Amino acid sequence: MSESQGSPTAAAERDTATADTAESDGSRAEAVETPLRVENLRKTFGGIVAVDDASFVVESGSLTGLIGPNGAGKSTTFNCITGAHKPDSGVVEFKGEAITGLRPDQIATRGLVRTFQIARSLEEMTVLENLMLAPKGQIGETLWRSVLPGARGQVIKQEEELRERVWETLEFFEIDHLAQQQAGTLSGGQRKLLEMARALMTDPDMLLLDEPLAGVNPTLERKLLARIHDLQAEGYTFLLVEHDMDVIMEHCERVIVMHQGSVLAEGDPSVIRHDERVIEAYLGEDV
Amino acid sequence: MTDGSGSEPQGGEQSPGAEPPGDGSVRAVFDDMFGRIERSDVLIVATAMVAVYTLFTIFVLLRLGITTGTPNAIASAWRELTFLFAAYAMLALALNLHWGYTGLFNIGVAGFMAVGVYTMALLSTPADAISGQGLGLPLPIGVIGGMIAAALVGLVAAVPALRVRADYFAIVTLGLSEIIRLTLNSRTLSEWTLERFGFATGGGSGIDLPDRPTDALFDTAVGEALIELFVVEIGGEEVTLVAASVLRRFTWAVVMLAITVGFYWLLRRIGFSPFGRVLKSIREDELVAQSLGKDTRIFKIKVFMLGCALMGLAGILWQGSQGFVSPDSFRPIVTFYVFVAVIIGGSGSNTGSVIGALFFVSLLFLAPRRVGGIVDARLDLLDAPGTFAGAVDPLITVFNAEPMLAYAIDNISALQFILLGVVLILIVQYRPDGVMGHRTETAAAADLDRPNRGESDE
Numbered sequence: 001m002s003e004s005q006g007s008p009t010a011a012a013e014r015d016t017a018t019a020d021t022a023e024s025d026g027s028r029a030e031a032v033e034t035p036l037r038v039e040n041l042r043k044t045f046g047g048i049v050a051v052d053d054a055s056f057v058v059e060s061g062s063l064t065g066l067i068g069p070n071g072a073g074k075s076t077t078f079n080c081i082t083g084a085h086k087p088d089s090g091v092v093e094f095k096g097e098a099i100t101g102l103r104p105d106q107i108a109t110r111g112l113v114r115t116f117q118i119a120r121s122l123e124e125m126t127v128l129e130n131l132m133l134a135p136k137g138q139i140g141e142t143l144w145r146s147v148l149p150g151a152r153g154q155v156i157k158q159e160e161e162l163r164e165r166v167w168e169t170l171e172f173f174e175i176d177h178l179a180q181q182q183a184g185t186l187s188g189g190q191r192k193l194l195e196m197a198r199a200l201m202t203d204p205d206m207l208l209l210d211e212p213l214a215g216v217n218p219t220l221e222r223k224l225l226a227r228i229h230d231l232q233a234e235g236y237t238f239l240l241v242e243h244d245m246d247v248i249m250e251h252c253e254r255v256i257v258m259h260q261g262s263v264l265a266e267g268d269p270s271v272i273r274h275d276e277r278v279i280e281a282y283l284g285e286d287v
Numbered sequence: 288m289t290d291g292s293g294s295e296p297q298g299g300e301q302s303p304g305a306e307p308p309g310d311g312s313v314r315a316v317f318d319d320m321f322g323r324i325e326r327s328d329v330l331i332v333a334t335a336m337v338a339v340y341t342l343f344t345i346f347v348l349l350r351l352g353i354t355t356g357t358p359n360a361i362a363s364a365w366r367e368l369t370f371l372f373a374a375y376a377m378l379a380l381a382l383n384l385h386w387g388y389t390g391l392f393n394i395g396v397a398g399f400m401a402v403g404v405y406t407m408a409l410l411s412t413p414a415d416a417i418s419g420q421g422l423g424l425p426l427p428i429g430v431i432g433g434m435i436a437a438a439l440v441g442l443v444a445a446v447p448a449l450r451v452r453a454d455y456f457a458i459v460t461l462g463l464s465e466i467i468r469l470t471l472n473s474r475t476l477s478e479w480t481l482e483r484f485g486f487a488t489g490g491g492s493g494i495d496l497p498d499r500p501t502d503a504l505f506d507t508a509v510g511e512a513l514i515e516l517f518v519v520e521i522g523g524e525e526v527t528l529v530a531a532s533v534l535r536r537f538t539w540a541v542v543m544l545a546i547t548v549g550f551y552w553l554l555r556r557i558g559f560s561p562f563g564r565v566l567k568s569i570r571e572d573e574l575v576a577q578s579l580g581k582d583t584r585i586f587k588i589k590v591f592m593l594g595c596a597l598m599g600l601a602g603i604l605w606q607g608s609q610g611f612v613s614p615d616s617f618r619p620i621v622t623f624y625v626f627v628a629v630i631i632g633g634s635g636s637n638t639g640s641v642i643g644a645l646f647f648v649s650l651l652f653l654a655p656r657r658v659g660g661i662v663d664a665r666l667d668l669l670d671a672p673g674t675f676a677g678a679v680d681p682l683i684t685v686f687n688a689e690p691m692l693a694y695a696i697d698n699i700s701a702l703q704f705i706l707l708g709v710v711l712i713l714i715v716q717y718r719p720d721g722v723m724g725h726r727t728e729t730a731a732a733a734d735l736d737r738p739n740r741g742e743s744d745e
Contacts, residue, residue: 082578083577103577103582104578105578105582108578113579114578116575116578120572122568124567124571125571126727128731129564129729132561132735133561133564133565133568133579136580140561140732141562142562143557143562143589143590145562146557146561146732147553147556147560152556152732155560155732156732159561159731159733159735160738163735163738166735179735182727
């Protein structure tokens with residue numbers, strides 16, 4: 001708690017800087033300054049404490065990095081936030097509302113959408129189907145509407161509207177040439193792009209990206225980071241788990257460092273880079 | 288238009304001048320023909336059906352030759368084929384919805400059929416039936432009641448079972464199916480009545496069922512005329528080419544085939560819809576579907592109940608149409624057969640399920656017995672030896688294969704299982720996507736091609 005106390009003011013300045021770009025686009029998530037707030041999160045597996053009293057906030061419109069050595073509890077924290085795990089205690093707040101312990105689909109419906117560390121594409125489905133699946137509020141997801149002749153017309157109409165957005169998104173991520181391919185035939189990097197495109201199709205307020213760059217070649221990595229910055233400029237908020245320190249330091253404006261299940265440090269990359277506890281945690285692991 | 292775009296890539300593949308022009312055009316015609324068949328599922332099914340019905344006509348001719356009894360035998364063979372094809376096609380389509388689309392490994396198909404049939408029987412069988420007792424309500428109430436009951440049993444199974452992993456779900460459904468069969472077999476329920484209402488399953492001796500609704504047709508002038516149609520005069524004698532009893536049952540088989548078309552229509556519509564898209568995503572990776580905001584529990588329960596209702600209906604149309612049913616008709620082997628049909632056709636494809644059911648019923652289920660019958664009738668074999676040793680002994684001592692052949696023919700229904708196993712292994716090894724190969728059936732209600740690209744098409 002004490003650590004997160006100092007950061008909002010520091011980040012508020014940066015917030016106003018990014019707000020300029022966001023406002024021109026008619027920004028999203030504008031109402032809440034800190035869309036995501038994690039307080040005293042704790043999760044144990046048997047006798048092992050994976051997340052131990054972690055607390056942090058993510059500011060609106062920011063690109064926040066979550067780093068830490070292996071086993072620091074990053075992925076478990078992610079899973080607790082998105083509902084894949086139920087935390088033992090603690091509170092997760094999204095847009096000012098407690099979402100602790102909700103089901104993954106309830107959390108996603110509220111606008112907090114995640115991607116996975118190992119890209120989970122729906123392999124036997126085409127890239128198009130993958131993207132068409134994602135949007136919220138599809139009337140054709142009701143059984144009777146998809147079957148009854150009278151209602152089917154509306155379903156087709158909505159599908160045609162979604163199709164437009166799907167192709168725009170595919171073009172934005174430059175994977176439109178893969179549209180008709182089965183997702184299982186895509187390369188690792190392409191799957192990462194597909195996952196982000198799919199997450200974006202849900203029209204989220206905030207994206208949680210679990211190692212979006214793992215296994216991605218340098219060209220694709222630049223492309224992906226450029227896309228993330230484009231989206232940030234549109235007003236999306238990002239929380240990004242990443243192993244690569246350099247990427248985090250270069251691209252994120254705020255960094256949260258986890259170590260042994262709790263938040264070790266939080267703040268500006270340039271400060272974090274010289275934080276002795278962080279260096280120690282990383283060196284202690286790497287050497 | 289389609290011809291032009293279809294043959295275009297072929298032109299690109301063939302290097303010009305590599306083949307004589309005449310040969311090339313013949314090939315192009317063939318490619319085009321088969322290309323078009325591939326494009327049209329109706330043609331595939333129709334072609335396969337013509338082939339199978341021709342095969343069974345040949346079977347009858349081989350066995351009987353051409354006599355006055357041949358038309359009746361052919362009609363009877365076609366009747367059996369149509370009846371079982373429709374039954375298995377409906378069940379395969381319903382199972383494909385569970386397993387092929389949603390990935391719900393339901394190995395309790397027979398149990399849900401039993402619930403449908405017995406509920407229909409208890410509602411619609413007259414109270415003065417010889418075996419079992421029902422309420423004697425009108426048949427449509429019985430049929431709808433049977434479907435609802437099957438769906439509700441599906442719900443009861445689904446709510447706790449869908450929380451567990453896929454393999455445990457399979458065990459739960461298999462267990463449930465056996466519990467249902469054994470319950471229907473129980474003596475306690477066999478003569479159970481409620482106040483003054485008859486309400487008894489008949490236990491192991493089974494329950495009487497209401498008549499087929501189409502049978503009433505044969506009491507009218509239309510039916511009389513239909514029967515008369517097949518009575519002809521040959522050399523001053525009146526000959527009945529197709530017996531009235533065969534016609535009655537054939538009519539019902541045709542009705543079942545029509546309802547199968549209805550099943551296909553319904554499931555195809557579900558497949559090509561946003562609902563079907565969510566089902567596919569659950570099959571592929573449920574956590575992804577959830578992470579995109581889909582409440583997968585609701586989808587799974589809905590689809591499970593719908594599939595169970597369809598299985599109940601298929602059971603009613605099949606086992607419920609023969610005047611009598613006993614729990615023995617719902618052994619797990621029936622479920623296994625339906626799975627074989629879906630695997631042959633390729634899980635996940637509705638057309639594949641229909642084709643799989645056709646091939647299973649004709650080539651694997653009925654053909655071995657027919658072939659056995661032909662060999663038996665034509666070769667005039669010895670009496671079959673009583674044991675396997677008795678069949679093998681002359682084969683290796685005096686090189687006489689006849690006892691072995693007679694033994695094999697005598698045990699053809701057991702050998703069928705070996706055939707089934709071999710076919711399954713071959714399919715899974717060499718055609719894991721089913722006989723029709725890999726099919727991309729895009730789950731969407733609209734065409735998903737890039738819009739506003741009209742000019743680049745031509």
